[in-house]
Amino acid sequence: MDQVGLVKRQFGHRARLALSPAQAAVLDGQAHTARTAWNLLHEWWQLCRRDQRTLAAADAVIRQARKEMDWLGQLPAQAAQAVLKTYFQAWKNCWEGRAEAPEFKARFRTPLALDIPQGRDLQVVRVHRRWGMVNIPKLGRVKFRWTKDLPVGRRADKDNRITGARLVKDALGWHIAFRISVLEPAPAPHTGPEVGIDAGITIPLALSDGTDFHHEPWLTEKEQARLLELERRAAHQKSCRTPGEPTSRRLQHTYDQIAGLRAKAKRRHLDWQHQTTTTIAKTYGTVVVEQLPITNMVKSAKGTVDHPGTGVAQKSGLNRVIHAEAWGRTTGFLEYKTRRHGGSLHKVPAPGTSQRCHACKTITPGSRESQATFVCKNEACGWSGNADTNAARNVLADYRAGHALAPAAGRCSRQTRKRAKPPTAR
Template sequence: MSESTWVKRQFGHRARLALSPADVRVLDAQAHAARATWNLLHDFWTMTPKCRRSLKAADDAIRQARKDFDWLAVLPAQAAQAVLKTYFQAWKNCWDGRAEEPNFKSRIRSVMSVDIPQGRDLNIVRVHRRWGMVQIPKLGRVHFRWTKDLPAGKRADKENRITGARLVKDALGWHIAFRVQTLEAEPKPHQGPQVGIDAGVNIPLALSDGNHQDHGRPAQLPDGTSDRDKWLTPKEKEKLLRLEREAAHRRGFRKRGQKPSRRLRHTYDQIKQLRARATRRALDWQHQTTTHLARTYGTVVVEQLDITNMVKSARGTVEEPGTNVKAKAGLNRSISQEAWGRTVTMLTYKLARHGGELVKVPAPNTSRRCSACGLLTPGSREDQATFVCKNPDCGWSGNADWNAARNILHLYRIGHVVAVPAAGRCSRQARKRVKPATAR
């Protein structure tokens, strides 16, 4: 058996927790303590002279603060150490040029989370088909939704195990995100066909073979404006509009600097729940679609897009104001809702797991060039949805996104490829070759 037969993979799995109101208050207190620990650590690091900054000094400061303040002691010691580790990693990312300097975490804007760095403390047990139990520090045994087989109990070993978890709260409640490490056989090369994909707004994913992937939710309303709530049903849209009007009405009675009332906070929570439901539906469609593409095609070709520049505002400056600002803002919202970058990330690790390959090609002129004659003729892309070649010797016409997908696949076949990192090395999944002696 060759050395490349087995591959060690790391991925995440998120599950919903079933908590009582008392459990929710405990986890809320731990999350606020974790955020406060980060802020206090940031104060300590920025106010201490450089000659006295060290990991040991920061560790000693955290330990002393946990002894002096009871509201910090509600956070488990391992979670506090995880905050310290994450903070130092943030500075390393800044020094390496991968991110900006770490800053304070706001109570309103920051995500409430608590880290459980050691997987052996979880003691995961499957209760029955739909539910499992996990041990959470300073909380006890908690039920969670069992939607995926996890390497727990007798199935866990050195190579197939859960290395840790993170508790995360969103508008739908508390969830647990497991960090899973498994040892799997390296897949054989996928023998499926090649396909080019053009990410668009009218057609979310246009394929070069005509098998377009559409979620059936129009990006624009009949009046031409962007539909920011396209993942909600008509009744849910009516409810959202009513809640937003109630929030605006109640917000008008609040004085400057006054805390929002309980009714206003409840209205905000209902709005967040609807927004979170729409986000989960979009994620579900992306997961199902990318899984289908990874199982069907061996090579998937996409454009190398700079989405950050594509969604920049057209407002301009006071001296040089922009034009069509409202239309550009609607287009930016539609692009952001489609989450093209997340789709590419999903395709990357899913194709690697099925033996496929993701390839990127340059994006310029893929939507302006005719896929039949290969020429750039002015006026061929007059309509946003239709491409009509103005070359007298060609005259080909068809869907504009389909034309771009055919051009993307053609660029790959003639060798115009953009160098990208190795497939499978992304935030959701990592691959590591191991020796056959560790294979099970």
């Protein structure tokens, strides 16, 4: 906290860049150069002795390589330093058990990205209501879509400013992700009501007060038909390819079209999640969700050769739907948005919330008649209603009964720490 009643908030904002084909080609080349610099640094790390793996030695290697290799010169010097710092931070995260060891970045499996670590190099200005201009090193002034008021011009100072940016390319083109630091008033405690949330498939989010949040399919019928056609075309083109033969341009073009449709669906999903979680965070002071073991929920039912599973196709379809809903991402959005609005997020154990009647607190076989209906078979109760609403009320009741889980921020599982062990000692 810098001043009384003020807190510093750091966040990111992503905007779409308006690039010409020539400008996009320049950024593609710079991003591939940054990826290659990472791979060269990774090879140098593996060849060096332990006592030579220092930041100063790696910096000297990068500087010497930029002098000897002309193609490394197209990468801005600050971007090359960002690659170096990111690589060393990746090893630090590995040693501390937060991530796996850094690996070689393949050309076709690695998203293209490029860092602009210094905010003063960006020189962001607003042109008019819908567009802004940003300076990209070795590329010049580029327009980007203005969808959020940024601390630029007279609004920018040492406490409210853009500290850097990262250029990222996905199936929809190049985007710029600004890193922003602002000083704003500390949020007052939220006085809104408590609410429990049940995440499901039929109803994406059901609240304990009876409110439901639904969404339409992320792709229209025409887009879904187009996606199916492209997937069939890709399968046919792949079947005609000789094993070991490089991917043809036609097949790669089909893959790009498929990726574009899927990226469009993901963008719509993210927009719905942001709007929904913002509404919940503004309305309720205490939000309670289930601690869902999603990794266990989406395990395959294939089984083994000796003990094959049953209902494999049905379980695969269910797993795809669970992945598509992205419950974990929704919880992550709720966590930081409730904190920003002065509220709090709590998690309770998931077992029993869907089978237990919230009215009589008993579990009777056959109460869950269908995916959407819950009818309590306890003769003394007989409550009936929406199954997801019943589960949401159980979630809230468990929190009020003191069953909330302790926050586990910054921790990782034993399996993750074991997998993240570096190949060589520090």
